[in-house]
Amino acid sequence: MIKASLRGLLQRKLRLSLALIAIVLSVGFLAGSLVLSDTLNARFGSLFSTINANVAVVVQPKDPQAVDPVRLTDDQLRTLSEVDGVRAVSPDVSAQGVIPFRSDDGEPVSADAMLGFGVDGKDDPLGLVELREGSWPQAADEVTVTAYTAELARVKRGDSLKVYVPVLNEPRTFKVVGVAGYSGGRDSLAGESVVMFQQAYAQETFYGATGRYAGASFAADEGVSDTVLKQRIAEKLPSGFKALTGEESSEEQSAQIGVVFDFIKYILIGFAVLAAVVGVFLIFNTFNIIVAQRTRELALLRALGASWGQVAGSVLLEALVVSVLGATLGLAIGAGLGAWVEHMLIGEFELPSAGIIVKPITVVLAYALGVLVTLIAAFVPAVRASSVPPVAAMRDVVRPDKSLVALSVVGAVLAVPGLALVLTGALADMGGTAFLVLLAGAVLLFVGTLLLSPLLARPLVRGLGALIGRGSAGKLGVRNAVRNPRRTAVTAAAIIIGVTVIGTAATVVQSFKTSLEDIMGDSIGVEVMIQASVTAAPDGRQGFNPKALDQVRAIPGVKEAAAWHFDALNVSVANQPSAFGIFATDVGQASRMFPMDAVDGSIRTLAAQELVVDDNTAETLKLKAGDRTPVVIGGVTRDYTVVGVYKTTPIILGILVGLPAVEDFPGPLAFQGFVSLNEGVDAAPVVAQIEKIMKDYPGVQVGDRQSYVEQATASYDLLLTAVEWLLIVALVIAVLGILNTLLLSIVERTRELGLVRAVGLSRGGLVWMVTVESVLITVFGVALGLALGVGLGAAFTKALITIEFASVIAIPWLDLLQYLAIAVVAGIAAAVLPARIAARLNVLEAISYE
Template sequence: MLRTTLRSLWEHKRRLISTTVAVFLGVSFMAGTFVLGDTLDESVESLVGEVTVGLDAQVRGPELFDTGFGVLYTPIDQSLVDVVAGVEEVEDAAGYVTVETGVQVLGADGDTIGMPNAAPTIVESFIPNPDISGYDIPEGRGVEAPDEMVINRAAAEDGELELGDTVTLTSSLGRTEYTLVGITTTVSGRDTIAGAILVGLATEQAQELAGLDGQINYVYATAAGGTTQEELVAAIGAELPSEPQLEVITGQQAADELTSTFQEGLSFFSTFLLVFALIALVVGSFIIFNTFSILVAQRGRELALLRAIGATRRQVLVSVLVEAVLIGLVAALIGIVAGIGLATGIYALLNSIGLELPKAGTIVSADTVIWSIVAGVGVTLFSALIPAWRATRVPPIAALRDVATDTSGTSKIRIGIGLALAVLAVVFIAPVYGEDPDTAALQSLGLGAVLLLVALIVLGPVIARPVARAIGAPLSWLRGTTGHLARENASRSPKRTASTAAALMIGIALVGFITILISSARVSIDEQVSRGLKADLIIRAESFGAGIPIAFEEEIAGRDDVATVAALRQGQVQLALPDGDTTTTFMGAINPERYDRAVEVQMVEGSLADLQPGGLVVDRRQAENRDLAVGDTVEVTFLPAANVAELTVTAISDDPQLLGFYTTTHEDWAANVPNQTNGTIFVSAAEGTTVDDLQRELRRAAEEYPGVLVENQDEFLDAIASQLNVILNVVLGLLVVSVLIALIGIANTLSLSVYERTRELGLLRAVGMTRSQLRASVRWEAAIIAVLGTLLGLALAVGLSYSLIQGLGPQGFSAFQVPVGQMAIIVVVGALLGVLASLLPARRAAKLNVLEAIASE
């Protein structure tokens, strides 16, 4: 039986290749994801090890909170550096201060270094000892005076900076100038770390930028000869004061934590790709199932003959499953090779956009190989189980007659199960249509969406016959006999048609869902801005994390051509709620009177006028989730100095898009956040001044603040739309893989169908059908299947996206829009791609020898 199975595979190489392609595309994504993740992990671990190789101990304050991008610790007094340095086991100690937001470096041309790719700019206190800092200075020297700085080599080259140049930094302090005295690299010679711009200043200047008066973030120490890291930690801990509560960890622990933070941040890429790998594998499973179903039907007589000469049902079952295992194994191995190439390509792409991730060689672990093989073989084997079981039901007597192909699919049991699943899906989706859907309703929607998809797959054969006949009806009139045959061929085997269309349905559903969701988000934002934004101009920072200096706000507020200036300041804080729970979130700060003139905010209880110093406006949804009401007191911890203030809820808002979740006053913000900056500034023109004239004047004023954009409402909305389009294009680009697999499935199914109908096609040719008519018949059959899958996918996309928009209503999604033009293009492209997939099968059908086809058994 094994020899027979292998010979059958070898004799049908085309079948082997087409089925393998459907599997390997999904496996390649999965393998690429694992390779990318392993390589990133190894590279980050290697890089962190390089920059912390000489670090033996770290002293830090109590944990403040986890920002989602790493854990922050309470700043500590700078005098602790001398305490640590005085410990006998310490060879050297240094204080470290870092500023990671709000600072930009201008290049020789006056433009911001790192733009438009928005590479992060990190300002640090310069540490002369490379064992502690992890940096060397191959050109120039270290910082020795308050007006000096060093910068990493990649940033210097990007900004065309040379030693001795005067370099301008823009920050919350305005514009400050420094003399460039040194070019840095890591101790291993790297020019940058993940594309970051690394600036070293004197400790006092770094503290001033960070708003840490006499404080530092950490104390770093190296051990004297013969002292282990553990012994050093114990010795330092014994000399530290009991208050405040300080923590001392080894250099290795600090490196491990930093590595973990980097890896968690970069894991987004791997997770993102893994989702699409799973989608590709699911779509591929339909193709494999359909292929094996047809193969079993085609080989019915062959399998019956095997049964007639003594093969048992178990042997027949094993024969089909062995074929599946071999195909899955070959596909997995090819997928692993393709995945390595995919991971390498992603690295090149990320580097091309300026991220410059570290790469210490491509890592292909044993786990990657094992899981890729398990996925490839597992999906193929699972997809072949039912067809293999059907093969065992072929009776030996079938060897004496033709075995009917699979034409089932409309049984009452199938209809009952499908309808039950559909009803259950509706039950789970229903909560998002309630008065105020919450997170639980969205989770229920996710489960309902899965059940609805399964219901459509189960009911596919029931739906396929009437819908295929309806789609093909115009063909009978437009294309005559050719169109009629295509329509009948697509509808007479509904299970095969449905399973072929199902793969395309999933791909199109995802494409349509994302397209509609992005379009609806764009319209919702347009409506929110049109409704609530009364200001004429919006001023924002070009790069994420960069702020607009307060000086610019004050400058334009004094202009005669400006009527209103309303600034929104934002930052991350930790809230200690009345119920004892804590949460990390973003908070805004406004001048209520000015903001009310620039933005019309919807309120549930109270008004913006009720917001006074010491007060807090809370979004309605947050108030409900956190059980907050007007009059409640919330303890807020502000960054970076860990200042704590108690704020009282004075009003409840219902406009998260235009106000945010938590909002306080400028006075409270200034009292707790040193060196503050503005996130967004809203400006209205004075009477007698046109918006265009004011925009032109403010853009001229903004030239002194690089990276600051002055936009009118249309430009602001266009900028948001362009960001959404980037997301849409990336997602659609990856979803193309699933659509490609579905089209391979159509071509595969038609090829096997042509083989299955060899005698039928020969008879048609014998009674006068021309080769061109036969090709057209196969092409139109493919078009019907493609349109069927496309329409079902779009119906699913519209229904689920509408339900999601309903569930996201409280988060600001106020509009649902189906981009009709784009949806029409998807239908047309789906049909055209179906025809394209049919070209080769149609050509093969037309080349059949009439006499040989009629004689075919």
Template sequence: MLRATIKSLLARKLRLVLSGLAIVLGVMFVSSAFVLTDSLGGRFERLFQTVNQETAVQVRADSEAGAESPPLLTDADVTRLSQVDGVASASGDASAQGVVPFRARDGKAVPSSGAPQLGVGWAGGGDLLQVAEGAVPAADTEVALTRFTAEQAGVGVGDRLKVYIGPRYESREYTVTGVLEYSGGRPSLSGETMVAFTMPEAQRLFYGKTGVYGGAALTAADAISDDDLKSRVAAVVPAGFEAVTGAEIAEEQASAFKQLLTFVNWFFLGFALVALLVGMFLIFNTFNIIIAQRARELALFRALGAGWGQLTGSVLIEALVVGFVASTLGLLAGIGVAYGLQAAAGAAGLPLPEGDLVVGVTAIVVSYLLGVLMTVTAALIPAIRAASVPPIAAMREVTRPDKPMLGLTVAGSVVTGLGVAAIAAALFGAPLAAVLIGAGVLLSIVGVALLSPALTRPVAGAIGRLVAWGTAGDLGRRNALRNPRRTSVTAVALMIGVALVSTVTVIGSSLRSTVRDLVENDIGAEVMILTNSQQLPDGREGFDPARLREVDALPGVRESIAYHFSVATVNGQPQQFVSATDLGRAGPMFALEEESGTVAPSGPTEALIDTNTAGTLGLTVGETATVEGAKGGPRTYTIAGIYKSQLTAGLLLPESAVETFAGPLAMQGFVALDEGADTDAVVAGVERIMADYPLVTVGDQESFIAQQNALVDGVLAIFYVLLALAVIVAFLGIVNTLVLSIYERTRELGLLRAIGTTRRQVRGMVRVESLLIAVYGCLLGIALGVGLGASASLALRQQDLLSVVTIPYAQLAGLLVAAALAGVLAAVLPARRASRLNVLDAIAYE
């Protein structure tokens, strides 16, 4: 039986290729995710080891040090550390992030691709960093730059450079005296920018005085290990500091980066599993068709004495081989994709740390496990059906009618009803709303999949009457409806991908409409000042709110308001979002809707809170909230009012609360204009006033809408690209089903050609069949996706995260047209094969 199975496989190579393509693509996604994240993790792990290789022990502020008054080392402290037995050298460190150079050509800040933007006090680069051109800074008005920084800023030795100093919240100009390179001539380690000042200038900029350091790096004498030196240094470090080895620092940095990569990995794996799920439908349909084609062959085995287990095993072995071969090809393709993505990142100007491609054991094991397991699982039911072929089928043709679909229809209706009920319960405020929506989505997809065979004849039949013309079209329609189970399984594979795309499209459209609705109807400002924050907001990124006094002096400006944002501990609960602004003017500016109390408090210790946060914290009007920010200690505020707003949320504090934030900068600003004021002129004036702040952008309402919608579109584009894989797999399923059904209908096609059907008519018949499957699957997906997307949008609206729910009919219609065109393209190969069958060979098929 095993030999017969192997011969069957080798005799049907095309079948192997077609049935394995879906698994190849799905496994490619899985393996590329693992290989990419493992490779990036390895690159950055080596980077952190390189950066810290010259440091035996680092003395740094301990984790208990607060933002209000971070501890500093003095020259005397550094000298004392250098005298510890086993210390070869000790050097103080003065460094900070948020030191941003400006471009010479247009005065704009050098953008960050996620890498840090550093400022350091030059104390010698050791073996890691050397001077490539010019000299190191010798005066407080001079700086040196890494080559990557100089290229990004468009400056060289002798040029003037404007630099934003994050710790001082201001910009200054310096003369570039030198260009630095890392060992091996590298312009950058990982796309970071670095500006090197004299040590005294760095100390003044970062700490407000000279002779102090944020930490110290120690090297060890030859006879002592890093761990032993750490123990000795730990006994003499000043209060507020700790000693750690260079290896421990590298491990901490690598661990933090790998934690981020883990999230990225699971994100991509989610889409890979969707593609593999769609692939399972393809495998299931493929083996169903194959079993139908091999009915007499399998019956002959039964007649010769093969048992139920042998026949089932033979089909599963075939599935195992398909899964193994497809997983191997998918793994290799994934490795290629991961390599290509890293190369593309470098070509796009996003330099990565040096390193090799890492193909870990996890990537290999998971790729084979998922690919093989899902293939064998999908083939299990067809394998069981194969064993049930009666031996009599070997002697004569036996037609095995389709089983009644009543049970499947009832089950589908019940499951769909449960899904709709779960979503409805969540929308009407039942507990565990997120869980109910998730369960409702899953049940709805499964329910519609179960219902699809019963829907095939009425829905696909109606579609066929619209698009099928002439004899060939009518034959194609009848072929699609002949086996509703097969048609529905092929269509459901497409339905899943289209449903997810449609869901994302509806949510995205609602987000875009909400942005426009809020800006045009709720924001009481015509000009907005925004900060493209690179970290969790805490008042250290943005602009000086005092600059708004200059904004108020511009012609046409009626008033302006600053909006500060941070994270604090509220009533003992950490990581709560809080904001501070002029509460007396916040109501009309942010469209605060009064739920209870007042939205215009006047007392210095009064605050506002939105309805959702009030429920989470258990606060009502008149109760108090104790807020503890980064500095200044806890402050208590009385809740003066509870509000609803689409523009802001959380605890709204008076402007005096900014004193407790880590920094004094405002994250946003809103400028209201006089009637008939020149908006463009005001925007230009505000841009000049905010020119010193690299992360700040200024625009009118339309530019604000465009900016926010660009963010939405960027996120949606990622989802569309990732979901496209599932849709591609589904269309491969249509090709697969049609090609295999051509083999099944060889005699029928030969008879059609014998009685005068032309090759063109045969091709048209197959095209109609493919078109019906594609449009039917797409319509199911759109209907399901619109329902799910609208439900999710309504849930978000109940949470005040959306104000408008819209259905993008034009986009959905475009999706349907694209599916129809793809259906026609999917029929090219099967139609060509069907039209070229030799008539005599086809008639004499058996």
């Protein structure tokens, strides 16, 4: 039986190779995501190991992200440096977001990290940084920069350099007195910009007082291990600090950086899951058809004494061989994919190479996925193969399609309650619970629809066939597509899955964007928006000085300008974390710019310790006008009075406090600015003037109303792009499935094809017949997927409208037509090879084919 199975594999190379590709794709994406993650971690681990090469112990705050992190004092640093076994100490005086400006055009430098350090005028005791020319800064108005920074800023020793320091909330001009580099002749470690200030000036600027340090690195005397020195230093540590060995610090820093790239990893895993799900249908269809074609062969094996278990095992053995081969190829391709994405992500970084990392767990998971998916998909065909009676070997056997009644009943049992849950979640006023009900209903409806798809295939394909199935050849193509509805539905399943996902996402995104555009166009009095781009959660330490709006208000044509402050760290209301953070602004002014209809209390300019809240959040927190509630801003807890509840909109929602609360924010910078213009004033020249005012605040963007809508929906567009790539993956597998089905059906209908050629059908007609069949399968999948996707997207949008997070359901017809056109092209592409094979059949040989 084993020999027979292996020989059968060699005879069905083309058929099984199509299923093989589905396995390769799913395993490749999974392996790629894991290789990417492990390789990035190894790269950054190598980087931080280089940085910490001479470091035995690192002392740092336990919570470096705290609003007011602890600092080492001179006395504490001296105590730690005197610990037995310490050879040298390098104190840490540093800040992020220190941005130099280019000397030629005044634009801020762009680098992968923007760092500022304080140095004590001496060479680095740990030997990482070395002075190449000039001197270390000795005065408050002097700086030394790395060679890479000098290149970015286009400055040299003796030039003036404008530098933005976040704590100062403005740029200052310094004299470049020296250029430094790193050991080994490197100009940069990882594409970072570094500006080094006089230590006392940096301490005063970064931390508000001299004699303060964020931490320190220690080198050990010869013969003293890192672990021993860590234990000794830990005994002398001040409260709030922790000690790590250099290796532990490298691992921690590498893990923190790795989180930044996790979104790419999760996208690749999403591709892997989708490829595995749709691949199940392709693999199932392949083995199902192969079993149907081998009926007499399997029956003969049964007649010769093979048990039902041996027959089923032979099919599963074929599946196992295919899965192992697919997993092997997928693992190799995945390693290449991970390496390519890693190169694209950090290609410009000057990181030390760590090679391509393929861990044993990656290999195990790759083979587990490939083998498991294939064996699951092949199980039902294997059981079906074992049920072939021995007597079938003695006569021609036509295995009629099984009844669709049982499958359709199960599908209806799932789809009907699923539809009821979807309608309930969309139409009932259930708040946040609606989305859970909707999600449960969507899953049931989706699975039920897939099970009902064979029942729907005949009427839908016939209806579509009336449009394109013209002529004798076209009618034959329609009949072929409806001849086996199960096969048609399974072949189209990959398209149904992909198009449903993209249809849902496209409808929700388009509805949200249209809602924003409608509200922005009709309801608000804001023509210009100022927005800070941040690399971390905003808390008042990123953005622009609100005093800059005084210059904005002086621009001719400007009616009002409002600063919005935002804190997303260490904030809570009514003893619950605030999901949307806390905004501080002049609420009275905001109510003139934005739709803020009071549903309880009043909406006005707020005094200290007063707030307003949108009605959805108020319901969640059980707040109403007049209530007193504890509010945490910047880690400071105060009791606030709720003076008003306003109606939620897609633009304004969450907790709003007055400008007096900014004193509790970790920083005084505004996160956003909104500018209204007098009637008839053109926004374009005002935007240009505001851009000049904001030029000293790197990362701050200025735009008109449309740019604000685009920025507000940018994350949704990114999601939609990712989903569109998922659709491409699904279409690739779908094309393979259609190709597989057509190839196998041509073998099944060889005699039939010979007969239709003999009675006068031309080769072109035969090609058209196969093409019609392919396109019908594809369009059937797209049509069903679009109907399901648009319906679910509309339902989710209706739930958003219920909680006032959207205002209209908008269907992206143009995008949907593009998806349909792409699917038709995919169907035509899938028909090319089968049509060529069918057209080249020898008529006489085909008629005599058994």
